[in-house]
Amino acid sequence: MLKFTEDHEWMLIEDGVATVGITDHAQNALGDIVFVEVPEVGATFDKGDDAAVVESVKAASEVYAPLTGEITGVNEALEGEPGKVNSSPMDDGWFFKITVTDASELEGLMDEAGYNAFVAGLE
Amino acid sequence: MSDETLLKTPFYDMHVAAGGKMVPFAGYAMPVQYPLGIMKEHTHTREKAGLFDVSHMGQSYIRSLDGSDPAKIIEEIMPSALAVLKPGKMRYTVLLNEDGGIEDDLMITRTFEPEGSLYVVVNAACKEKDYKILEDRFAGRLALEPLEDRALLALQGPKAEAVLAELAPEVADLNFMEGTHVTLEGVVCWVARCGYTGEDGYEISVPEEEAPALAERLLRNEDVEWIGLGARDSLRLEVGLCLSGHDFNASNSPVEANVTFALGKKRREEGDFVGSERILGELENGAEKSLIGILPTGRAPAREGAEITDMDGTVIGKVTSGGFGPTFGSPVAMGYVPAAFTDEGTDVQLLVRGKAHPAKVAKTPFVPQRYKRKKVS
Numbered sequence: 001m002l003k004f005t006e007d008h009e010w011m012l013i014e015d016g017v018a019t020v021g022i023t024d025h026a027q028n029a030l031g032d033i034v035f036v037e038v039p040e041v042g043a044t045f046d047k048g049d050d051a052a053v054v055e056s057v058k059a060a061s062e063v064y065a066p067l068t069g070e071i072t073g074v075n076e077a078l079e080g081e082p083g084k085v086n087s088s089p090m091d092d093g094w095f096f097k098i099t100v101t102d103a104s105e106l107e108g109l110m111d112e113a114g115y116n117a118f119v120a121g122l123e
Numbered sequence: 124m125s126d127e128t129l130l131k132t133p134f135y136d137m138h139v140a141a142g143g144k145m146v147p148f149a150g151y152a153m154p155v156q157y158p159l160g161i162m163k164e165h166t167h168t169r170e171k172a173g174l175f176d177v178s179h180m181g182q183s184y185i186r187s188l189d190g191s192d193p194a195k196i197i198e199e200i201m202p203s204a205l206a207v208l209k210p211g212k213m214r215y216t217v218l219l220n221e222d223g224g225i226e227d228d229l230m231i232t233r234t235f236e237p238e239g240s241l242y243v244v245v246n247a248a249c250k251e252k253d254y255k256i257l258e259d260r261f262a263g264r265l266a267l268e269p270l271e272d273r274a275l276l277a278l279q280g281p282k283a284e285a286v287l288a289e290l291a292p293e294v295a296d297l298n299f300m301e302g303t304h305v306t307l308e309g310v311v312c313w314v315a316r317c318g319y320t321g322e323d324g325y326e327i328s329v330p331e332e333e334a335p336a337l338a339e340r341l342l343r344n345e346d347v348e349w350i351g352l353g354a355r356d357s358l359r360l361e362v363g364l365c366l367s368g369h370d371f372n373a374s375n376s377p378v379e380a381n382v383t384f385a386l387g388k389k390r391r392e393e394g395d396f397v398g399s400e401r402i403l404g405e406l407e408n409g410a411e412k413s414l415i416g417i418l419p420t421g422r423a424p425a426r427e428g429a430e431i432t433d434m435d436g437t438v439i440g441k442v443t444s445g446g447f448g449p450t451f452g453s454p455v456a457m458g459y460v461p462a463a464f465t466d467e468g469t470d471v472q473l474l475v476r477g478k479a480h481p482a483k484v485a486k487t488p489f490v491p492q493r494y495k496r497k498k499v500s
Contacts (some may be wrong), residue, residue, distance in 0.1 A: 031353075032162035034447035035422050035454075037476075051475065054425055057161040057447050058353045079422065 003106060004086035004115035005066050010090060011109075013100060018067055021094040022054065024061065025119045031056045033085045038096055045069065045098070047105055052095045054085060067106070069099035131275045132178035133331040141349050148352060149247035151179040154428070156351040164354035165449040169490075173331070173350035174341055181250030182270040184234070184329060185241040187256070189264060191395040193241050194233065196264055201231070202377065202396045204387030205241075206308060208233040213300050213315060217377055217420050218245075223398025224373040225380060227253050228365065232302050232315065242248055242302075242313065244275070244326075246367045264279040274334035277356075279324035282346040285312070287325055287434075289344065294325065297496040306332070308340055320355070321362025327432065327458055360455060361448045363416060363487025369397035369427060370414060370443045370457055378405035379459070381414045411467050412440065415486035417456040417473070423480050425473040431458050432472045439464055442473065448489055455489045456482070 001013045008026035026031065035055040037109040045051050045065035052063035074096045078084060085093035100106070110118060129152040138145060143154030154176070156164060156384055167173055186482050187193040194205040203216035213232035227249040232242040245253045250269075257267050278287055287294045291305045302315030313328040328339050335438045341347050356366070365371055371380035377399070383406065390396060419425055428441040445456030456473070464471060469484040 031156065031160045032449075035424055055447070057165070057357055057449060058155070060424070060426065082422075110414065116453075 002112055003109035004112065004118075005064075005109060006118065007064055007066075009066050010061065010115075011066050012055055016100050017072055017097050018069070019094050019097050020051075020063075020066055022063060022089055023115070023119075024089050025088050027089040027093070030054060030061060031058065033082045036053070036075075036078040036082045036085060036095070038076075038078060039071045041074060042072050043071045045071070051098075054082075054095075063095055065098060066109075067100055067102070069101045071096050071098055072095055073097035130179070132176055133334040134176045134178065136339060137335055138176065138349065143349065143351060146352070149179055151247065153179060154349065154351040156353045158351050161351070161353035161357065162449045164348065164350045165357050167348050168280045168354060168358055169450050170281065171346040171348075172278055172282040172286050172324070172344070173320070173339065173354070174347050175275075175277040175279065175350050175355055176338075177326070178274040178276050178331075178334075179247035180275055180401060181243075181245040181247065181253065182273050182275060183243050183245075183254070184268040184270065185243055186213045186266045186268065187238065187264070188242075188266055190238070191264075192239055193265055194231070194239065195382040196261060196391070197231075197241070197257070197434075198396060200260065200397050202386045202390050202399070202402065203231075203256060203404060205207045205231055206391055210239075211303050213302055213317065214385075215382075216302075217380075217382060218256065219377075219396060219398045219402075220373055221397050222374075223376045223401035225367075225371045225377060225382075226373050226374055227257060227367050228371075228382070229253070230315075230478065237302070240347055242328075248368055257297050270328070270367055273328050274331045276327045276329065276334070276338060276341075277318050277320075277324060278327065278341060278347070279318045279320040279350075280346075281323060283322070283324040284495070286328075286341060286344045286347055290340065297325075299323075300495040308337055310337065312337070316495065319364055320358040321364070321490060321494075322358075323495045324495055349378045356444075357446055357449055360444050360446060360457070361451055361488065361490040362492050363457070363489065365414070365457075367466065376402050376405055376410065376416075376457075377411045378402060379413050386471055409462055412461050414457055414459055415465050416489060417442065417445070417458055417471065417482050418485040418489070419454045419456065419473055420481040420483065422453065423475050425456050425475050425480065426480070429456075429458075430474040431460055431482075432474060433464065434472065435471055436472070436479065438474075439471070451489045455486065460484070
């Protein structure tokens with residue numbers, strides 16, 4: 001199940017774990033990404049907490065935990081190759097995996113068509 | 124400030140048409156980047172030629188009201204050798220306050236006018252302040268004449284000479300920090316070989332009516348791209364050039380800010396400028412703190428405002444400019460540290476989001492400057 005937030009994050013939910021990244025729209029708006037800071041495995045976050053940082057040449061931006069849960073995996077490859085977030089935001093450029101602890105938090109998230117309509121409405 | 128009240132340069136419509144992302148900067152709507160993106164714009168400037176709209180900067184003439192040399196008069200508050208400037212020669216200098224602090228940095232050129240008038244370019248964010256300082260101090264002695272109807276373009280990069288020489292071959296004869304009148308596309312412009320990217324290049328002062336057509340003509344050359352403020356900032360930081368109001372402010376002396384090259388040799392001997400007691404004292408005994416280059420050891424950029432600590436975690440200073448250096452290939456920064464920490468290679472830490480990141484004090488520029496200086500034969 002692929003879901004999107006209004007903060008331009010995507011999450012792919014499989015077996016109670018969400019893999020989280022930023023959307024193509026987000027990477028495009030940020031520009032060339034030069035640094036990514038991912039959380040530590042085992043860290044816990046409430047929905048909306050700052051969980052990761054993505055830095056372009058110009059500025060640093062926070063990546064929020066889209067759900068309340070525990071980090072079970074992080075994309076170590078981004079340390080050496082932060083540009084993967086630009087080149088493959090929905091795939092190789094994922095940030096972290098977080099457990100789904102409260103399924104109700106998934107309610108109201110957008111599906112892909114809904115997110116695309118949301119982005120189209122911003123322009 | 125709402126977008127409606129922002130000033131527009133004569134190139135505004137061109138920026139929008141080119142896909143420029145317009146942001147407020149010093150009261151103007153300016154392009155921070157174009158679709159190319161900051162990284163590619165930066166690299167393009169280092170490899171080919173970047174075109175920058177710098178019309179927001181303050182251009183003015185300074186004339187003497189009593190027939191004396193205007194450069195001699197402004198030397199009271201600027202410590203560079205200005206009275207000796209010959210027509211067509213320019214200098215980087217700083218505008219000092221009574222305490223020897225830097226109010227702004229600026230470029231001063233001796234024009235070819237027989238009375239020796241000066242052409243001055245100051246930072247956009249400081250122009251009202253600078254003009255007020257000059258007008259208040261020199262009332263009755265100097266006349267300041269802002270050039271409101273002139274745009275300013277910077278063409279920067281190794282291809283800048285070839286690009287501009289297509290329009291006027293004589294620009295190839297200018298050396299770094301020299302300017303002259305040049306007719307470009309039928310319009311008399313002031314062209315100076317200078318800039319703030321570390322690359323060879325020119326600044327072109329052009330009447331605003333004719334400015335868009337000139338930019339269109341330059342952009343027809345495939346080596347030329349519009350470059351936004353984002354890359355302008357990373358370009359100047361990599362070559363160790365200070366940003367006024369960030370890398371120094373009115374409390375920092377030229378010695379602290381490491382711009383002592385702006386202090387003329389004779390001027391130091393004479394000490395005939397405001398704040399000279401402090402500045403000469405710091406030259407003799409060293410400043411308590413100085414602006415230094417900092418290279419983070421890891422990949423995390425430390426930006427303006429990040430605290431600098433010693434290896435015990437005691438805060439010793441702050442980053443004044445910092446980010447990723449696209450040509451350098453990793454993060455670069457500048458900041459103030461006490462004299463005990465200014466040696467190249469000194470280990471320090473940078474606090475980024477509460478975490479200490481290792482870094483080393485380094486010399487600037489991080490990337491070599493490539494100006495076309497006069498050949499000494």
